[in-house]
Amino acid sequence: MLKSIKFAALASAVVVAAGCHSFNTNRTAATLSSQGIVTNEIRADIKVGERVSGESNLNVLFGFISFGGDSNFVDGVGFNGVSSGGLLPSNPLDKTPQVQAAAAYNALTPVNGDVLISPRYEITVDDYFVFKKIHVKVTGYKGTVNSISATNKYSDGCCLVK
Template structure:
């Protein structure tokens, strides 16, 4: 009986002294910084340019088809989300259309871009098409 009591007491002691994790909070303050550049660009506005791109989306997450080159450095807002933290499919297609417009025209940027977004939604399958129209912008100098 003594051995059984010792075994139960030892088992209880081991079970009660399991792993412990500690979480220590550290007060934090948000970092609010602003970067200012007093640069002025001289942009020559040229003829009208446009670009078009589209992508197929399966189950709202899996993108297939479409382009693999995108304009970078600009945030493109969209109405729909890609789900699971994936890149917004509308903004990805906008970025690809902008890349095509700039690349085909030899522009540095698109002046006053206007996006026409078309979505064909078939519940499981969706096709997103975007056309961007604007004017060719060429940077002459930056001061």
């Protein structure tokens, strides 16, 4: 009996210590030199305005129950190149991108801005294991989109034709 308990404890320790490993490879479906590629270049004329800032808070209980946060968000805001929103977030238990999007909304809405230029996020997380407080302050510059233009380019495999 004692021997089987020791074996079960050792097996459990090995499973916990082994952890998980994830590997992701990005493969393109077609190379850039493929025949007949159509690309769109979108150019925006943006007027940079005054410095703006916004803040947002969120409380999280047990890692998934959120309360006390804002209900308005800017889409496409993220940290380290990962944008929030979309069908499936990269980590559904990480609420930081949600708070970042709310802080960006709170920075842009009062000044009627379209985009936040050069945003800097200050993220404070107070983690008490079962309870977490997330506070985000964003500062940047107000951007107003004056015009957006698109150019279609077609590649015949040799050179770009405009």
